[in-house]
Amino acid sequence: MIESFPPGLVLIAGAALLPFTRGRAREGLVIALPVLTLSLVWAIPDGTPLHLQFLGWELSPVRADALSRLFGTVFSLMAFAGGLFALRTANTLELTAALAYAGSAIGAVFAGDLITLFVFWELMAVGSALVIWSAGTEAAYAAGMRYLCIHLLGGVVLMIGVIAYMQAVGDATFDELTHDGIGRWLILAGFLVNAGAPPLSAWLPDAYPEASPSGTVFLSAFTTKTAVFVLLRGFPGEEVLIFFGLYMACYGIIYALLENDMRRILSYSIINQVGFMVTGIGIGTPLALNGAAAHAFAHIIYKALLLMSAGSVFYQTGKRKCTDLGGLFQSMPITTICGTIGALAISAFPLTSGFVTKTMINSAAAEEHLAITWFILVAATAGVFLHAGIKFPWFVFFQKDSGLRPPDPPRNMRYAMYLFSFLCIAIGLYPAPLYAILPFPVDFHSYTAFHVVTELQLLLFAGLAFFLMLPWMQRTLTITLDFDWFYRYLGPRLARAGTSAWDGVAGAVSGATRAAGTGALSWIERHHGVYGVLARSWPTGSMVLWVGVLLAAYLVFYYL
Amino acid sequence: MSAEQKHWLVRPENIRLLWRIFIAILALTVLAEIPLHGHTYFGVDGWFSFHAVYGFATCVGMIVLAKLLGVFLKRRDTYYDD
Numbered sequence: 001m002i003e004s005f006p007p008g009l010v011l012i013a014g015a016a017l018l019p020f021t022r023g024r025a026r027e028g029l030v031i032a033l034p035v036l037t038l039s040l041v042w043a044i045p046d047g048t049p050l051h052l053q054f055l056g057w058e059l060s061p062v063r064a065d066a067l068s069r070l071f072g073t074v075f076s077l078m079a080f081a082g083g084l085f086a087l088r089t090a091n092t093l094e095l096t097a098a099l100a101y102a103g104s105a106i107g108a109v110f111a112g113d114l115i116t117l118f119v120f121w122e123l124m125a126v127g128s129a130l131v132i133w134s135a136g137t138e139a140a141y142a143a144g145m146r147y148l149c150i151h152l153l154g155g156v157v158l159m160i161g162v163i164a165y166m167q168a169v170g171d172a173t174f175d176e177l178t179h180d181g182i183g184r185w186l187i188l189a190g191f192l193v194n195a196g197a198p199p200l201s202a203w204l205p206d207a208y209p210e211a212s213p214s215g216t217v218f219l220s221a222f223t224t225k226t227a228v229f230v231l232l233r234g235f236p237g238e239e240v241l242i243f244f245g246l247y248m249a250c251y252g253i254i255y256a257l258l259e260n261d262m263r264r265i266l267s268y269s270i271i272n273q274v275g276f277m278v279t280g281i282g283i284g285t286p287l288a289l290n291g292a293a294a295h296a297f298a299h300i301i302y303k304a305l306l307l308m309s310a311g312s313v314f315y316q317t318g319k320r321k322c323t324d325l326g327g328l329f330q331s332m333p334i335t336t337i338c339g340t341i342g343a344l345a346i347s348a349f350p351l352t353s354g355f356v357t358k359t360m361i362n363s364a365a366a367e368e369h370l371a372i373t374w375f376i377l378v379a380a381t382a383g384v385f386l387h388a389g390i391k392f393p394w395f396v397f398f399q400k401d402s403g404l405r406p407p408d409p410p411r412n413m414r415y416a417m418y419l420f421s422f423l424c425i426a427i428g429l430y431p432a433p434l435y436a437i438l439p440f441p442v443d444f445h446s447y448t449a450f451h452v453v454t455e456l457q458l459l460l461f462a463g464l465a466f467f468l469m470l471p472w473m474q475r476t477l478t479i480t481l482d483f484d485w486f487y488r489y490l491g492p493r494l495a496r497a498g499t500s501a502w503d504g505v506a507g508a509v510s511g512a513t514r515a516a517g518t519g520a521l522s523w524i525e526r527h528h529g530v531y532g533v534l535a536r537s538w539p540t541g542s543m544v545l546w547v548g549v550l551l552a553a554y555l556v557f558y559y560l
Numbered sequence: 561m562s563a564e565q566k567h568w569l570v571r572p573e574n575i576r577l578l579w580r581i582f583i584a585i586l587a588l589t590v591l592a593e594i595p596l597h598g599h600t601y602f603g604v605d606g607w608f609s610f611h612a613v614y615g616f617a618t619c620v621g622m623i624v625l626a627k628l629l630g631v632f633l634k635r636r637d638t639y640y641d642d
Contacts, residue, residue, distance in 0.1 A: 253622055253626075254622065254625060254626045254629060257622065257623065257626040258626050258629070258630050258633070258634065260637065261637075321637075327570075329567075329569070330567050366601040366602070366605075367601070369601060369602075371602050374601070374602065374605075375602075378611075378614065378618075379614070379618035379621075379622070382614070382615040382618055382619050383618065383619065383622050386619050386622065386623070398569075401570065448598065449596050449598075450593075450596045450597070450598025450599075451598065453589060453592045453593050453596060454593070454598065454610075454611040455611070456589045457589045457590060457593070457609065457611040457612040457615060458611040458612070458614065458615035459615065460582075460585060460586055460589055460612075460615075461586065461611075461612045461613075461615040461616040461619070462615045462616065462618075462619040463582075464582075464586060464616060465615075465616050465619035465620050465623065466619065466623075467582075469620065469623050472623055472624075472627055473623065476634070477636060477637050478630075478634040478635060478636055478637055479634070479635055479636075479637045479639060479640075480629075480630065480633045480634055480635075481633040481634075481635060482633075488640050489639075489640065
């Protein structure tokens with residue numbers, strides 16, 4: 001029985017209970033539910049223990065294998081640490097939505113068929129939008145609405161694809177999607193929307209930084225990484241993904257370099273990191289797929305850690321912009337150290353988790369002799385250190401002294417950061433347990449002297465470039481235009497221009513109609529009105545006269 | 561605020577020292593490559609100190625590219641609020 005229970009439902013059902021609890025009971029629930037989910041993730045044996053019928057399709061809502069277990073594990077860990085971080089500060093709506101969101105993501109990675117996947121996919125969109133809205137600001141409301149529009153659009157594309165695909169193959173099973181056709185491409189498009197792929201990638205840096213300090217931590221983990229999971233499951237070795245991935249890796253760096261909001265810098269860097277994973281999926285060899293999966297695992301942890309440190313700064317100072325921050329290392333040493341560990345891990349510094357996972361993807365590109373891919377990936381690796389590895393900690397914790405002296409955040413937030421800092425280093429020092437749960441057997445050694453030395457060269461000289469060009473990096477009070485310009489600026493203006501043009505046309509038409517109508521009415525009135533020729537009441541005398549005339553005419557005709 | 565009261569990390573003489581240490585580490589990472597011969601795939605990636613040069617050059621390139629794009633794409637941060 002327990003083996004066939006969808007593990008995602010634990011968090012979703014638990015989230016429904018949350019609003020009715022308070023104090024210790026609620027804290028216990030937030031901590032216990034992810035632990036329960038994690039144990040369930042590992043209790044399910046390989047296979048599809050549960051089968052249901054729906055509209056004539058066979059559903060298998062629970063499908064366990066190495067890949068789903070890997071993602072289920074890291075999602076449970078994330079729900080645990082995110083819950084711990086949010087425990088004292090997040091409101092009821094945020095905690096409830098975040099747990100339901102995490103549960104839907106776990107439901108999606110255990111989905112054995114396309115219909116179950118779609119249901120959890122849409123639940124994730126709703127849950128994450130609620131997490132954004134729970135920040136309670138007007139900016140969060142607007143950003144959440146834009147976010148939801150994009151994701152519902154992606155969901156509709158996915159649904160059409162799913163229906164077309166199921167009709168074409170006559171089966172709802174979600175595995176590698178090999179049947180070529182419109183359905184397959186629409187499913188791919190739907191998946192890529194959630195991955196933050198171009199052209200719609202702007203939803204991510206638009207929405208995530210508007211959530212609460214803890215909300216952004218939750219958001220960073222689930223949506224994009226569930227997309228990585230479904231691409232791994234459905235489209236391994238799909239070549240077009242290499243182009244998407246490389247574009248994302250570069251886009252994330254360039255936009256993060258231009259950005260001033262610390263949490264938006266980290267949001268762009270999510271797209272950059274997912275770009276590495278998507279490229280790995282596109283390469284499609286066992287090493288590349290392992291690399292993409294392992295990198296997703298490591299990424300969730302260090303990105304959450306980075307956003308926890310940024311969230312702590314935001315929570316303690318109420319400021320998000322690099323231009324307002326700086327010098328915080330003096331009063332927030334713990335946050336600084338934890339944030340720096342996250343920054344080193346995302347940069348794939350040796351002895352951190354990023355190093356043992358990202359080198360798998362880069363090595364896979366080299367082994368396949370994909371020269372352009374490899375050169376771009378290596379440049380992007382250096383670029384990660386530039387935009388996230390140094391830029392984020394430098395402008396937030398060091399650089400000029402902002403004069404702010406906030407203390408480190410409350411205990412629960414610190415514990416969550418300790419846990420993920422520990423994992424970043426533990427995985428980096430001892431990657432074997434992570435390698436053991438990857439989808440393919442691992443025969444890869446990241447710690448060769450050559451790998452370590454060349455990686456250090458790459459990163460440290462990237463650091464040199466940063467500090468030599470520091471004047472070029474100074475932050476300004478600006479944002480950078482992105483694809484969202486079309487629906488945030490051009491769209492509303494076109495609509496407004498269209499409305500006023502329509503008003504003009506409609507005014508002219510209604511004026512002309514009114515004039516014509518008035519004219520017609522007055523003509524009718526002239527002839528049929530009270531004094532009109534045709535409606536006038538005639539005197540009896542003229543009646544008698546006309547009757548006389550008619551009778552006379554009758555007589556004349558009679559005698560003729 | 562006098563120099564004595566400032567945190568040791570932000571005093572000018574220490575920043576100079578940090579720069580010297582940083583440059584020494586950079587030199588070390590390049591020198592450490594001398595005895596090593598890793599498996600290389602594309603020719604140039606086996607050249608001496610390729611990763612150092614490539615990392616530095618691509619980062620300068622990315623900063624310049626970002627700066628150029630910024631000329632066209634940057635707007636004041638209240639752009640969408642109006």
